[in-house]
Amino acid sequence: MLSVILPSFNEEGLITKTAETVADVLAGEQIPYELLFVDDGSTDGTREEIAKLCAADARITGVRFSRNFGKEAAIFAGLEQAKGDCCVILDCDLQHPPEKIVEMYRLWEQGYEVVEGLKEKRGKESGSYRASAGIFYRLMSRVAGFDMTASSDFKLLDRKVVDTLNALPERGVFFRALSFWCGYKKTEVYYSVQPRTQGKSKWTKRALFRYAVNNIGSFSSAPLQLVTVLGCIGLLVSLVFSVISLVQKIQGVALGGFTTVILLLLFIGSLIMISLGIIGYYIARIYTEIKGRPRYIVSEILGGKGND
Ligand code: UDP
Ligand code: MG
Numbered sequence: 349m350l351s352v353i354l355p356s357f358n359e360e361g362l363i364t365k366t367a368e369t370v371a372d373v374l375a376g377e378q379i380p381y382e383l384l385f386v387d388d389g390s391t392d393g394t395r396e397e398i399a400k401l402c403a404a405d406a407r408i409t410g411v412r413f414s415r416n417f418g419k420e421a422a423i424f425a426g427l428e429q430a431k432g433d434c435c436v437i438l439d440c441d442l443q444h445p446p447e448k449i450v451e452m453y454r455l456w457e458q459g460y461e462v463v464e465g466l467k468e469k470r471g472k473e474s475g476s477y478r479a480s481a482g483i484f485y486r487l488m489s490r491v492a493g494f495d496m497t498a499s500s501d502f503k504l505l506d507r508k509v510v511d512t513l514n515a516l517p518e519r520g521v522f523f524r525a526l527s528f529w530c531g532y533k534k535t536e537v538y539y540s541v542q543p544r545t546q547g548k549s550k551w552t553k554r555a556l557f558r559y560a561v562n563n564i565g566s567f568s569s570a571p572l573q574l575v576t577v578l579g580c581i582g583l584l585v586s587l588v589f590s591v592i593s594l595v596q597k598i599q600g601v602a603l604g605g606f607t608t609v610i611l612l613l614l615f616i617g618s619l620i621m622i623s624l625g626i627i628g629y630y631i632a633r634i635y636t637e638i639k640g641r642p643r644y645i646v647s648e649i650l651g652g653k654g655n656d
Pocket of ligand 1 (some may be wrong): 356358418439440441443538548549550551
């Protein structure tokens with residue numbers, strides 16, 4: 349059986365349509381499936397829409413969070429609830445074309461354990477969004493060590509991979525990169541991002557920035573090494589300046605140079621502050637991990653699993 353995981357946050361207008369579209373596609377291909385809506389603490393009618401679907405069809409399950417925990421958490425909740433032999437993660441705004449699930453499923457039947465959905469064409473995005481996404485993905489690819497420029501959350505994972513991901517103890521996770529990280533037999537399908545038919549993107553610039561910083565932090569400690577590198581550069585510069593000032597002292601022209609002192613002070617001061625900031629950021633990450641709070645809180649389960 350295939351579990352389709354659909355993270356949904358304030359998508360009341362799309363739930364029913366998405367469920368119907370996906371069900372049609374899969375039923376047409378005789379693929380046994382379950383649909384798992386994860387309501388990420390929506391404040392509109394999303395819960396009611398999901399509840400209606402669950403009541404009408406035993407193959408549909410809804411998991412409701414007690415508040416908004418973010419898409420990553422919703423994906424992981426879906427993976428934990430899924431009963432299928434493989435899982436597909438699909439945006440419930442139909443920006444990921446459901447027909448591609450069939451292609452992914454067929455590849456899975458051939459023995460592939462991870463099928464990555466790669467963006468062939470990004471949907472309509474503003475210039476600044478595209479530019480910042482470009483920088484983020486290049487950085488992320490560097491720190492994570494694999495090319496992530498076209499990656500998305502649209503993937504199919506085999507039960508083995510799902511179990512591996514579910515067993516990871518860490519809280520601050522970046523789903524998209526983890527499926528690369530965990531290896532397994534892998535292949536790709538290409539899809540073009542569809543325009544959103546209803547509602548609007550849930551990402552604000554701030555949320556995206558936080559997402560980027562967190563994901564880099566969760567995959568790399570390179571910024572900490574940067575502190576060391578900056579320290580070494582500082583040391584070299586200070587050596588040069590020591591030689592210069594010593595020579596001036598010996599020659600008896602040691603006065604002056606006040607500007608240099610001020611500039612150096614400011615420069616080194618800011619380097620120290622930035623470095624402390626980076627270290628503080630990682631300490632904060634350790635702090636959150638060590639608290640061991642759950643990634644999300646489920647407030648209720650609708651339909652399917654709730655009854656057994
Ligand atoms: N989503 C979610 N929790 C959030 C934000 C988004 O579950 O906090 C879901 C949303 O309902 C959608 C998917 O994640 O199904 C992708 O979100 P969106 O379409 O807003 O992002 P975009 O397509 O613009 O990247
Ligand atoms: Mg979308």
